[in-house]
Amino acid sequence: MTPSVKKQKTRWDIHVPLIIICFVMCIPALYALQSATLTVAEGAFPPPKLFPPGNDLIPNIQDLFEKLNFGQYIVNTVIVSAVIVVGKTILAMLAGLAFVYFQFAGKTVLFFFVLLTLLMPTEIILLPLFNMMSQLGWGQTYPQLALTMPFLATATGAFLFRQHFSNIPRELAEAAQIDGATPLRFMFSVLIPMSWNVIVAHSLIQFIGAWNQYLWAVLIVNNNDSQVIQVGVRQAANFGLTPDYGVLMAAGIVASLPPLLLFILLQKQFMSGFAITKEK
Amino acid sequence: MNEDNIQDASRPIFGEYTAPLVLTVTVVFLGWFFLSQWDGILSLFSWLGSGIADAPNALSRVITHYTSITPSQWLPSVGIGALFGVVTTARLISKPSIRGIALGGLVGGLGSQFLVLPTQHCTYTPETPPIQVIMGVFLAIFGSVIALIPLWTWLRGGVSHAGTSGFFRSRTLPYLFLLPMVLNLLLFLYYPSIQTVTLSLFSRRFPLPQERFVCLNNYTALAEDVIYRNSFIITFVIMFAVVVFSLGIALGIALLASQKVRYANVYRTLLIWPFALSPVVAGAIFLAMFREGNTGLINALLNALTGTTVSWLRDANLARVAIVAAAVWNILGFNVLFYIAGLQNVPKDLLEAASIDGANRVQRFWRITLPMLAPFTFFLLVTNVTYAFYGIYGAVDTLTSGGPPLGAAGSLGGATSVLIYKLYEDAFNPGSPIGLAGAQAVILFLLVASLTVLQFRTLESRITYSE
Numbered sequence: 243m244t245p246s247v248k249k250q251k252t253r254w255d256i257h258v259p260l261i262i263i264c265f266v267m268c269i270p271a272l273y274a275l276q277s278a279t280l281t282v283a284e285g286a287f288p289p290p291k292l293f294p295p296g297n298d299l300i301p302n303i304q305d306l307f308e309k310l311n312f313g314q315y316i317v318n319t320v321i322v323s324a325v326i327v328v329g330k331t332i333l334a335m336l337a338g339l340a341f342v343y344f345q346f347a348g349k350t351v352l353f354f355f356v357l358l359t360l361l362m363p364t365e366i367i368l369l370p371l372f373n374m375m376s377q378l379g380w381g382q383t384y385p386q387l388a389l390t391m392p393f394l395a396t397a398t399g400a401f402l403f404r405q406h407f408s409n410i411p412r413e414l415a416e417a418a419q420i421d422g423a424t425p426l427r428f429m430f431s432v433l434i435p436m437s438w439n440v441i442v443a444h445s446l447i448q449f450i451g452a453w454n455q456y457l458w459a460v461l462i463v464n465n466n467d468s469q470v471i472q473v474g475v476r477q478a479a480n481f482g483l484t485p486d487y488g489v490l491m492a493a494g495i496v497a498s499l500p501p502l503l504l505f506i507l508l509q510k511q512f513m514s515g516f517a518i519t520k521e522k
Numbered sequence: 523m524n525e526d527n528i529q530d531a532s533r534p535i536f537g538e539y540t541a542p543l544v545l546t547v548t549v550v551f552l553g554w555f556f557l558s559q560w561d562g563i564l565s566l567f568s569w570l571g572s573g574i575a576d577a578p579n580a581l582s583r584v585i586t587h588y589t590s591i592t593p594s595q596w597l598p599s600v601g602i603g604a605l606f607g608v609v610t611t612a613r614l615i616s617k618p619s620i621r622g623i624a625l626g627g628l629v630g631g632l633g634s635q636f637l638v639l640p641t642q643h644c645t646y647t648p649e650t651p652p653i654q655v656i657m658g659v660f661l662a663i664f665g666s667v668i669a670l671i672p673l674w675t676w677l678r679g680g681v682s683h684a685g686t687s688g689f690f691r692s693r694t695l696p697y698l699f700l701l702p703m704v705l706n707l708l709l710f711l712y713y714p715s716i717q718t719v720t721l722s723l724f725s726r727r728f729p730l731p732q733e734r735f736v737c738l739n740n741y742t743a744l745a746e747d748v749i750y751r752n753s754f755i756i757t758f759v760i761m762f763a764v765v766v767f768s769l770g771i772a773l774g775i776a777l778l779a780s781q782k783v784r785y786a787n788v789y790r791t792l793l794i795w796p797f798a799l800s801p802v803v804a805g806a807i808f809l810a811m812f813r814e815g816n817t818g819l820i821n822a823l824l825n826a827l828t829g830t831t832v833s834w835l836r837d838a839n840l841a842r843v844a845i846v847a848a849a850v851w852n853i854l855g856f857n858v859l860f861y862i863a864g865l866q867n868v869p870k871d872l873l874e875a876a877s878i879d880g881a882n883r884v885q886r887f888w889r890i891t892l893p894m895l896a897p898f899t900f901f902l903l904v905t906n907v908t909y910a911f912y913g914i915y916g917a918v919d920t921l922t923s924g925g926p927p928l929g930a931a932g933s934l935g936g937a938t939s940v941l942i943y944k945l946y947e948d949a950f951n952p953g954s955p956i957g958l959a960g961a962q963a964v965i966l967f968l969l970v971a972s973l974t975v976l977q978f979r980t981l982e983s984r985i986t987y988s989e
Contacts, residue, residue, distance in 0.1 A: 256781050263775055264792040270851060271796070273819045274807045288815065290822035325555050328548050333706065336699040344696035345689050350680045352700060354672035359707050361971045362715050365912040365942060366963045369949050369956070370717030371710065378569055384562035386555070391566070395706035415688030425690045425699075434541050454800030456916045461950065472802045476920055479806060487810045494803040501798040509791060513863075 278302055278491040285487040302492035310481065310489075311466060312474055312496060319471040320500075322389045323452035327445050329394035334444065335437075338403030339429055343415055359397045365457065372461055385468035389459060393452070399444055406440045407433060442508050443515025450501045471497045570709070587642060595646045596638075602659055603634025603666040610670060615677050622677050626670065633669025634662035640719050644737035653745075654738045664968075667975070718967070721960030727953050740961035749935035750944070750962070752928060756842070757940040761910035763846045764853070768906055769899065771850070772857030777887075779858065780865040790862065797855035801848075801913055805920030808848035809835075812921075838937035841922050845938050848917045853909050857902050864898035865891070904974055911942060911970050918943045941966050 277285060279296040306312040340346075341353060364371075371392060375381045380388040410433070418428040434441070456472040463469050478493035479485070505512070556563060588596060607630015612623050638661050644650070645658025722740055726733040744750045779789050796804070811819040812834040821831040834840045868891055876886050918924060924939035924947065925932075939947070941962065949959035 253781070253783050256778060256783050260778055260783075260789050263778070264789055267793055267796065267851075267854070269819075270804075270807045270811060273811055277810050285817060286815075288817055290817045290819070290825075292819070292822060321555070324551065328552060332548075333703045337703045340696040340699040343688065343690050344692065344699075346693070346696040349696075350676045351672050352704065354675065355704065356707065358668065358671075359711050361974050362711050362967070363908065363912055363970065364711070365915070366967045367711065367714035367718055368946070369959060369963060370714040370721060373717070374714065378562070378565050380562055380565075384559045387559050387562045387566075390555075391706075392710035395703045395711070397707075400703065412688035415690070419688070419690065425692070425695055428690075430541055430545070438540075450798050454802070454916075456800060456802050456919075457946065461946070472800050472916065475800075475802050475806055476916075479809065479920055485813070487813070490806050491810055494799075494806045498799050498803050502795060505795060505798045506791065509787075 274491040274494055277487050278495055280488045282482065282484060282486045282488065286484060296488075298488055299492065302486075302488045303496065305481070305486075305489050306474075306478065306493055306496060310474055310477055310493070311469070312471070312493070314467055315469055315471045315474040316496075318386070318468060319453060322386060322455075322470060323449055325386075325390040326393050326452040327448045329390065330396045330399050330448050331441060331445055333395050334399030334403050335429065335433075335441075337400040338407050339425060339433070341400070341404045342407040343425060343428075356397050356400050359395075364393065368458055368461055371458075375462055381462045381464065385463045385465065388462045389455070389470065396448070399448070402440060402444055403437070406437055410436060439511045439515035441515075442511035446504060446508055446512050449504060453501050584639065587639075591643055595643045598646050599634050599638045599643060599658065599662045600631045602662045604628070604631035606630050606663050606666045607633070607670055611674065611677070614674055618677070625673060625677075629669050629673045630666040633666040636665035636668060637661040637719065638665065640716065641723055641737065642735065644723075644735075650737075651742075653742065657738055657741065715967075718960055718963050722957055722964045724957045724960075726956045733957075736957065740955075740957045741965070744958060744961055744965070749933075749939075752935040753939050753941055753944045756935075756938065757911065757942075760842060760846060760849075760914070760938070760940055761907060763842075764849045764910040764914075765903065765906045767846065768850045768853050768857055769902060772854050772861050772902075773895075775854075775858050776861030776865055777891075780862045790858075794855040794859045796851055797853060797859070799852060801852055801916030802920050804848045804852035805917035808844055808851070808917075809921050812844045812847075835922055836926050838926060838928060841926055841938050845914070845918060845921060848921055849910065849914050852917065853906060853913075857906070860898050860902055861895065864895045867898075868894045907973055908970055911940075911966065914940060915942045915946070 273292075276292060276295055279299040279302075280291060281296065281298045281301075284291055284296055284298070337356065341349070372381070375388045380391075414432050415428065418432060423431070454472060455470060456476070459470045459473050460476075463473070475490075475493045475497045478490045481489050604627040607626040607628070608623055610630075611626025612618050615622060618626075638646075638658065641658065641661065643658075645654045645661075650658070723735060723737060724733040725736045725740070775793055779786065779793055783789075812821075814821070814831075814833050814835070816822050816825040816831045820834065825831050832840060834844050872890055872894075873886055876890055881889065918938055918940060922936075922938040924936035924943050926937050928934035928937050935944070945959055945962045945966065948954050948962065949956065
């Protein structure tokens with residue numbers, strides 16, 4: 243916590259431990275990358291091949307797409323995640339708008355109605371949800387609806403936007419009303435342009451959650467053409483007669499690239515989007 | 523600080539066209555998605571319609587229930603809730619009015635029926651075993667708490683309005699804006715949650731439709747089930763290890779990574795990214811690392827150092843170590859992210875003042891930094907416990923599939939068969955007792971919910987006007 247000086251010496255006492263920690267954190271990923279380049283035989287028999295990389299990365303990835311239906315899984319997961327992210331963002335922004343810019347009877351009760359759902363994790367209600375989906379026929383006929391519709395509302399998102407909107411100066415809303423703008427008009431021309439970072443942060447978190455969805459997909463989707471990517475990774479663990487760690491690691495890498503790329507691309511907005519929520 | 527953030531926030535990617543562009547793409551995409559599956563949406567509406575049409579019947583069933591049992595059976599539960607409501611409202615609200623306390627009693631009494639009604643008041647009969655009586659009382663109080671929390675906030679002045687001016691005038695619009703969210707939560711969260719409770723009170727075997735009301739017997743059966751008890755202990759051991767390691771290590775890393783050094787952003791990225799991976803992928807990578815023989819990374823290193831290898835996933839304790847390692851690695855980045863944010867919140871002048879007063883680095887950490895981080899720690903505690911209870915499913919399924927078996931041929935369960943894993947293993951095997959799975963779900967829910975309720979106290983003080 244030294245006062246910041248413009249021209250500082252390189253702090254090796256901080257850099258060295260940080261470099262070591264970063265390396266340790268990345269070991270599992272580096273090992274996955276290395277393993278993904280090996281054939282079954284190279285992975286199965288000693289000596290362990292920790293370096294240099296093998297030549298089988300491309301064939302392993304090809305196996306995913308040719309024998310495990312990964313192309314279809316990726317398309318399905320992209321669609322499902324996009325619907326969840328967009329739906330959640332819209333519903334959460336509308337709820338934030340209602341809570342911050344309106345006074346109405348039952349506000350407290352409705353607020354707690356939303357808040358209380360923080361207590362109800364979807365993992366616990368999958369059993370009755372499964373029964374409900376069979377009654378609707380969604381599990382068989384409309385797996386994409388079954389994978390998206392139950393997850394469009396989010397208490398966390400509603401509070402994130404409520405918090406962010408509360409920090410926006412009230413004069414803007416007053417000015418908009420004087421100009422005769424409707425609430426939706428106000429949202430599009432004032433709130434949304436001022437909320438890009440929060441929208442990005444919220445969308446990224448929700449995208450990661452949706453992309454990584456696994457348990458519900460295992461239960462509800464019984465048709466391989468509608469399955470999602472994480473189930474594909476799990477299938478890769480049972481690929482072939484002997485465990486093929488090359489294919490499994492390739493599956494893990496392919497399945498992780500979209501969220502990782504988005505995280506790295508949107509990192510700046512993501513961090514500042516959360517900087518707003520942290521202040522109380 | 524707010525205004526900085528807000529100005530910083532107004533950086534649209536495509537200039538002034540961003541909002542219309544995003545809107546158009548969104549509308550087209552959602553339109554395509556829902557219109558292409560319109561029949562499915564229609565079946566939801568007709569299902570909803572038949573549910574609404576059935577509402578009078580449901581109401582008459584409730585009334586029949588109350589009239590068919592003696593008041594001595596339902597009055598105690600209402601009384602407990604009302605008493606709880608009166609006492610807590612009088613204690614928690616400063617200078618409560620008579621009206622407020624009376625409302626507390628009313629809301630508490632009604633709220634108690636939320637969870638007692640599904641049990642058909644079966645725990646309030648003279649011949650109920652004592653343990654079930656206690657559970658019934660607990661259900662009544664839990665229901666009251668859920669109903670009372672909004673009341674307390676309301677009595678304290680309601681949810682914060684974030685200002686006194688700038689409200690739009692409309693009677694219908696706020697409800698219209700909230701409708702999609704409320705409807706979705708009602709249909710896909712509240713309704714199934716109540717169904718879970720109901721499910722747990724019946725005895726039924728998976729594909730068969732016949733069911734029989736068994737009161738809380740499923741719960742007492744679970745308490746006597748040795749496999750369930752093992753699973754319970756294992757869950758807590760794994761949860762405890764995951765939370766302690768992930769929070770402790772994350773705090774240490776964040777202390778280092780929040781220093782102002784060059785490339786700080788690069789370090790942060792390298793430390794945070796694993797949180798974007800799924801538990802399934804984390805499980806898969808650790809499966810490769812901990813695999814048998816000496817070709818996996820861990821055994822290869824062990825072999826090079828000591829000349830022996832270990833069958834990690836065949837030994838009960840070592841398999842748990844592998845699960846904890848995968849889980850900690852998976853969630854650590856998330857904790858680091860929030861601890862770095864928290865450390866930036868610690869006022870620099872406070873630390874400087876303390877160091878002028880002669881407080882050393884260690885004292886400053888314990889007396890200033892750690893207390894200032896408390897809200898972040900508490901938030902992360904809840905998130906990490908939730909992850910260790912629920913999110914860990916994918917890692918367990920990929921890495922160990924609940925194994926290795928305990929006892930002869932798994933007669934005592936699996937060494938890493940945590941509650942969430944056992945729940946869905948039990949629920950979807952043909953012939954498995956659905957009621958027992960439902961009871962497991964309710965218990966798991968109560969475990970995490972009670973922790974989150976604790977968080978409500980801190981949350982509530984933040985969202986209400988305190989006098």
